[in-house]
Amino acid sequence: MTEKKYLETHEWYSLTDNTITIGISDYAQGELGDIVFVTLPEVGQEFSKGDSMVEVEATKTVAEAYAPMDCVVVEINSSLDSEPEIINSDPCGEGWMVKAEVKNLDDSGMLYQEYENFIS
């Protein structure tokens, strides 16, 4: 698995072979506050880079997570249906949202240091 990379829209992704795992950053979960509901895509659903992939409902506001590159969903984290708060407690680990097969590799995300500079 490659090192996590981050997008300006606060998603992270990591690459294993030809599959990416996608979630939202610790900064994003902190800004959203308590997450109470997540609408995940379906396995097999195709996304182009920048498409809205996941809807994250928090007590403060609602936000979307966008596809970091063209991809097809191969697995979703179903435990988020009953325990969306995992995203708050472990956004970059157990709180992953989607695994997807890469259709068009675009590994242009920021490394953590660069992302940290971006958010501060």
Next chain:
Amino acid sequence: MPIIKYSPLHSLHLKNKAKFIEFSGWTMPFSYKGTIKEHQFVRQNNGYFDVSHMGRLVIGNDYLQKVSTLICSDLLELKSGKALYSIFTDDNGSALDDVIFWKYDEYVLLICNAANTEKIRNYLQTEEIFYQDLTEKTALVAVQGPKAISNLETLLPIPGSFSCLSNDKYTYARTGYTGEDGLEIMVDIEDLDELISFLHNNEIEPCGLGARDTLRLEAALPLYGFELTEDITPVEAGLKWTLTNKRVYRGSHIIDQQIKTGNHKVLKKFVIDSRNIARTGTNVLACNIHGVVTSGNFSPILQKSIGFVLFESQPDTDLLEFEIRGKFIEGKILKKRFLS
């Protein structure tokens, strides 16, 4: 550029690592450990809220006759030592602000919403009602929760429900905005540290405006700017119980007419059996009666989405359809309270 105001507790909020929100020109704490944690803590234990952004105006009792012509509740019969929730109305009977009065022998303390303080001050000036503005000389702290009163007993004599007291340091009432028991305490800035030390020593946790909003919503309490606006009357907001002013007051003829005919907008509580939040502005249909969500959020106690919806007229079904970002989600009108 508008000046952003800070509460006298701001340095304490920084120390407590609050996340802040701009609210009606004030920088106030939104949360500390998380809205849901703070919400649960207030429901099970007790917490304190900094509500120093709310306007605090002292009005001599000589002016109550005049004030009484501007609000929908009976202020003249209010006894010293009692609190009163009421609404300032305009010529259309619509709400200019919802406020609390704490009555003492010589004066009333009028507590108004931060967003409306200037409006109320101007209104009082126009009506030649003299007031003393204590908003920036004092702090206001609400201590709320089932354990609040037993904790505060060692600090203060406890007044009865909806009653107020004062001593040389504190002006306070057994009122609140969470559905829980507790006190709202006004204190001069120089005496604030003592109050805060007491709260911390008694493990009364700081809570932010995020939890205050989810708590008030669960308790079905209106929020000005949402359930009450300059376009909504107390009757329409389901607050007929506040209409105790038997005399003529601003817009009272319109309010009386609304009660007589029943022709007016109607505010209802709703529940959605899922976690989809129907937020402010969400369109709702009750058969063919259209409504708009005024406030909506997730109820940490019910683990469901709840809120208020304002209908154009009385709906004749309890079944609702919410349009949430292009999807249609079912819900229903709730006639009883959110929390039993």
